[in-house]
Amino acid sequence: MSGELALTPIEAQVLTANRAFYDAFEALDLEAMEDCWEHTGRSSCVHPGGPWLVGWDEVRHAWEAILDGTRYIEFRIRDARVRVADPMAWVTCVEVVTSAGPGGRSVTELTATNLFVLGPDGWRLVLHHAAPMLNRAPREFADPSEG
Numbered sequence: 001m002s003g004e005l006a007l008t009p010i011e012a013q014v015l016t017a018n019r020a021f022y023d024a025f026e027a028l029d030l031e032a033m034e035d036c037w038e039h040t041g042r043s044s045c046v047h048p049g050g051p052w053l054v055g056w057d058e059v060r061h062a063w064e065a066i067l068d069g070t071r072y073i074e075f076r077i078r079d080a081r082v083r084v085a086d087p088m089a090w091v092t093c094v095e096v097v098t099s100a101g102p103g104g105r106s107v108t109e110l111t112a113t114n115l116f117v118l119g120p121d122g123w124r125l126v127l128h129h130a131a132p133m134l135n136r137a138p139r140e141f142a143d144p145s146e147g
Contacts, residue, residue: 011082014089017123018082018114022075022095028067034060038117038124046129048110072100087118095130109133 007015017036024032037043039056046052047066053059080093095110115127 007082008084010084010086010089014082014084014091014116014123015080017116017125018080018091018093019077021114021125021128022077025067026074028070028073030064030067033063033067036125038119038126040126042126044127044129046131048130048132070099072098074098088115089118089123090115094133 020032021036024036037056037059039060041055043056043059044052044054045059045062047062050062053062074097076096076098078094078096080091082089082091091112091114093112093114095112096107097110098105098107100106109132110130111133112128112130114125116123117126
């Protein structure tokens with residue numbers, strides 16, 4: 001972490017909760033995934049290309065389908081930034097996702113925002129939003145007003 005400020009204990013807790021989410025996803029472990037989330041009506045999730053899921057029942061059902069239908073997935077998290085506004089915190093990051101399916105192995109980059117709320121059992125997700133990462137337009141196509 002050269003050149004960066006040290007994490008506060010709360011920021012470290014949030015990043016640990018964030019990593020637990022990705023560990024559960026990589027392990028294809030529904031029970032571990034459930035442990036990462038707040039089980040209330042305010043839980044929400046948007047998977048790349050998917051609908052907006054609202055409430056724990058919809059979120060859980062989607063995770064069950066995704067985990068059941070995934071053979072292999074691995075996440076390398078890049079550019080993670082954590083912000084805290086106690087009792088909430090959020091992590092923005094780039095997910096470098098390696099997956100394997102019938103068509104073979106693929107690697108893609110997604111942007112993600114994970115919002116956590118501090119409750120009696122620690123930091124729990126109430127929002128996960130991931131979307132395909134779009135590369136910047138080549139300089140010759142850039143808007144001249146953007147400098």
